[in-house]
Amino acid sequence: MTKEKSDLVYGTLDMLILKALQLEPRHGLGIADRIHQMSDDILRVEQGSLYPALYRLEAQGLIKAEEGISERNRKARFYRLTAAGRRQLEAETGHWTRMTTAINRVLAKA
Amino acid sequence: MVSWRKLRTLFSRPRLEREMTAEMQAHLDGLAERHRMAGMTPEEARNAALRDFGGVEQIKERVRDERGIRWLEDLWRDLRFSCRSLRRSPVFTAAVVVTLAICLGANSAVFTVLYGMVLKRLPFHDPGQIVEVYNSRPISGQMKQRVSVAQYLDYRAQADLFEHFALWDGWMFNVGEDSTAERLIGMKVTPDYFEVLGAPPLLGRYFTDEECAPGRDAVVVLTQDYWEAHFQADPTVLNRVVRLSRRAFTIIGVAPRSLQQVTAAPVLFKPFEWTAEATTPPWRLAAMGTMYARIKNGVALGRAQAQLQTLEERFRDGVADPAARESLYQGGLRLRLGQVRAEQTQPIRIGLLLLQAGAFLVLLLGCVNVASLMLARANARQVELAVRQALGASRGALARQLLVEAGLLALAGGAAGMALAGASL
Numbered sequence: 001m002t003k004e005k006s007d008l009v010y011g012t013l014d015m016l017i018l019k020a021l022q023l024e025p026r027h028g029l030g031i032a033d034r035i036h037q038m039s040d041d042i043l044r045v046e047q048g049s050l051y052p053a054l055y056r057l058e059a060q061g062l063i064k065a066e067e068g069i070s071e072r073n074r075k076a077r078f079y080r081l082t083a084a085g086r087r088q089l090e091a092e093t094g095h096w097t098r099m100t101t102a103i104n105r106v107l108a109k110a
Numbered sequence: 111m112v113s114w115r116k117l118r119t120l121f122s123r124p125r126l127e128r129e130m131t132a133e134m135q136a137h138l139d140g141l142a143e144r145h146r147m148a149g150m151t152p153e154e155a156r157n158a159a160l161r162d163f164g165g166v167e168q169i170k171e172r173v174r175d176e177r178g179i180r181w182l183e184d185l186w187r188d189l190r191f192s193c194r195s196l197r198r199s200p201v202f203t204a205a206v207v208v209t210l211a212i213c214l215g216a217n218s219a220v221f222t223v224l225y226g227m228v229l230k231r232l233p234f235h236d237p238g239q240i241v242e243v244y245n246s247r248p249i250s251g252q253m254k255q256r257v258s259v260a261q262y263l264d265y266r267a268q269a270d271l272f273e274h275f276a277l278w279d280g281w282m283f284n285v286g287e288d289s290t291a292e293r294l295i296g297m298k299v300t301p302d303y304f305e306v307l308g309a310p311p312l313l314g315r316y317f318t319d320e321e322c323a324p325g326r327d328a329v330v331v332l333t334q335d336y337w338e339a340h341f342q343a344d345p346t347v348l349n350r351v352v353r354l355s356r357r358a359f360t361i362i363g364v365a366p367r368s369l370q371q372v373t374a375a376p377v378l379f380k381p382f383e384w385t386a387e388a389t390t391p392p393w394r395l396a397a398m399g400t401m402y403a404r405i406k407n408g409v410a411l412g413r414a415q416a417q418l419q420t421l422e423e424r425f426r427d428g429v430a431d432p433a434a435r436e437s438l439y440q441g442g443l444r445l446r447l448g449q450v451r452a453e454q455t456q457p458i459r460i461g462l463l464l465l466q467a468g469a470f471l472v473l474l475l476g477c478v479n480v481a482s483l484m485l486a487r488a489n490a491r492q493v494e495l496a497v498r499q500a501l502g503a504s505r506g507a508l509a510r511q512l513l514v515e516a517g518l519l520a521l522a523g524g525a526a527g528m529a530l531a532g533a534s535l
Binding site for chain 2: 049059
């Protein structure tokens with residue numbers, strides 16, 4: 001997965017992370033698992049590359065970090081979607097859907 | 111735009127680094143555990159986890175890029191490196207700083223004097239309109255002579271291109287009558303002296319025309335500095351009587367400090383007194399005082415000067431006795447005006463300007479010296495720069511650090527120069 005530097009282009013990794021956090025807060029490993037699971041095993045994220053994206057989203061105020069206990073009874077850093085994050089997720093989902101529909105239409109024509 | 115969050119990360123960097131390391135370690139542990147449960151040995155599990163994760167150091171660098179303000183952190187690092195680097199070559203640093211200090215200090219000192227004594231305008235309203243009026247007899251070689259009371263009264267009454275005229279002279283007097291007596295310098299002024307300059311009294315009032323007669327002139331106006339030094343800025347000083355040169359004078363007012371910038375340090379002012387005889391024609395030629403005047407706004411110096419010349423000629427033509435008329439014009443009398451500031455600084459202006467030019471040349475020389483010193487140093491550092499470039503530093507990063515180093519030297523030189531100038535002034 002390539003890293004998107006500019007925040008004018010919707011980085012798809014950012015969008016996937018926001019989606020993975022939609023239902024409940026998760027830690028880094030949990031987010032990677034969730035993306036893997038939601039994509040029916042197709043998308044395998046290079047685990048480390050999550051972190052620059054996570055910290056970027058945190059700096060933008062779309063997710064919030066908090067301390068918690070993982071399922072293995074260890075201390076871990078959990079990320080939770082903020083209200084701004086939810087709004088951003090909706091916006092990005094809508095944008096993505098519109099883009100892919102248009103591209104599909106172009107590709108479908110002979 | 112720099113957000114608050116990013117600013118705060120600058121201050122808690124160690125803690126954030128620790129947290130990030132801990133978080134990534136926890137992630138790796140989780141991955142390793144899964145591999146172990148799938149049957150790998152702990153060693154293999156750890157390696158597999160690292161492969162899944164990706165390069166840890168690279169990831170950390172990317173995270174550091176996302177956080178914090180990169181250029182600020184880089185600047186701070188450059189500052190510390192430059193300090194260390196300069197400390198390791200003390201002779202070079204000392205040479206550059208001393209050269210800059212001398213050049214900058216000399217220029218600052220000379221310019222301060224030049225500005226204070228020559229370039230600075232008088233602290234009054236429209237100082238360009240304040241002029242000194244004087245007699246000039248070019249044919250007999252006397253270029254500048256003072257004027258008479260008769261001329262002062264004449265122009266004051268008739269020269270309508272002027273707002274005010276004033277006459278003044280120095281006045282030496284004694285304070286104290288025993289062995290501790292001091293001889294001080296004051297000024298005799300006509301009441302409109304204060305109006306020519308345009309400075310209302312700090313306390314009390316100025317003189318009136320009636321007080322300019324002998325016997326009625328026993329009043330003084332103190333300067334602010336003298337009032338603060340000898341009367342402790344006491345507001346009840348008005349109407350107190352002091353004995354000066356064996357006469358009793360009443361203090362009627364205090365003049366603001368701005369008046370002390372016009373002429374060299376008078377201590378107080380007293381009325382310029384004249385007798386009725388001084389206004390008679392034979393006394394027209396006497397040099398009794400210096401005349402200052404304020405020209406009306408919008409009137410050019412040349413036009414004002416011509417008006418005074420006309421008035422003087424009109425007076426001459428009105429004198430009955432031809433011999434007297436002749437003597438009035440001896441030496442080709444001309445009335446001249448000059449802006450007060452320019453007239454006062456005439457003697458020292460050329461000297462100070464030359465000095466400033468000299469100091470500037472010294473600055474240029476010093477810059478050339480410093481430049482060659484820095485070139486020599488750059489040559490010696492080629493190996494260091496090559497190594498840093500090989501380690502991955504970009505040309506921009508190298509240039510930035512060199513710039514910071516030069517900036518530090520300039521700052522140090524400038525500070526030392528200011529100290530030098532301050533000490534020498």
